[in-house]
Amino acid sequence: xxxxxxxxxxxxxxxxxxxxxxxxxxxxxxGSYRARARGLLGRSSVEGAMLLSPANSVHTFxxxxxIDVAYLDRRLTVVAVRTMRPGRxxxxxxxxxxxxxxxxxxxxxxxxxxxxxxxxxxxxxxxxDGDFIRR
Numbered sequence: 001x002x003x004x005x006x007x008x009x010x011x012x013x014x015x016x017x018x019x020x021x022x023x024x025x026x027x028x029x030x031g032s033y034r035a036r037a038r039g040l041l042g043r044s045s046v047e048g049a050m051l052l053s054p055a056n057s058v059h060t061f062x063x064x065x066x067i068d069v070a071y072l073d074r075r076l077t078v079v080a081v082r083t084m085r086p087g088r089x090x091x092x093x094x095x096x097x098x099x100x101x102x103x104x105x106x107x108x109x110x111x112x113x114x115x116x117x118x119x120x121x122x123x124x125x126x127x128x129d130g131d132f133i134r135r
Contacts, residue, residue, distance in 0.1 A: 006120075008029060008030060008035045009028075009122065010026070010028060010122075011027040011121055012123075013027040013118055014120075014121070018111075018116075021111075025048045025049050025110060027051055027120065028051070029120075036055060040065075042062065042064070043063075044064045045103060046067075048102070051098060052100075053098040054097055055097075055099040056096035056097065057089075057090045057091060057093065058101065060086045061086075061087055061088075065103060066084065066086065066103075066104035067104055068081065068101070068106055068107040069081070069083070069099060069101055070100040072096060072100065073096060074097045075117075076118050076120065077115065077117050077118075078112055078113060078115060078118065079095050081113060083104050083105075100112070100118070
């Protein structure tokens with residue numbers, strides 16, 4: 001399987017539900033080392049989610065809020081989901097290739113759970129026509 005390289009910028013995260021439903025969420029993509037290192041540090045909120053790629057662990061040192069963290073494998077299947085308070089160090093997940101971050105509680109609302117599949121589309125989300133779930 002060809003390895004996917006994401007570029008810094010905007011995108012759309014789609015969570016595919018068990019019954020085939022889809023939830024679309026605004027996404028920030030952090031594909032460069034600098035963007036991944038900065039992540040959500042110093043923010044008091046985030047609209048939608050942030051994708052860190054490649055990544056298999058995160059920390060919440062110097063963060064102002066608790067976050068939900070979803071670890072994704074190379075096929076964008078969720079392998080673990082955790083809520084982390086500020087000042088914590090997450091354990092690396094061996095199968096994880098990407099990490100999603102969002103405000104605490106958001107991923108449960110979107111249906112992000114172990115075994116769920118997500119889809120990621122790079123680029124501006126102007127064509128969404130208001131069908132986003134925002135948090």
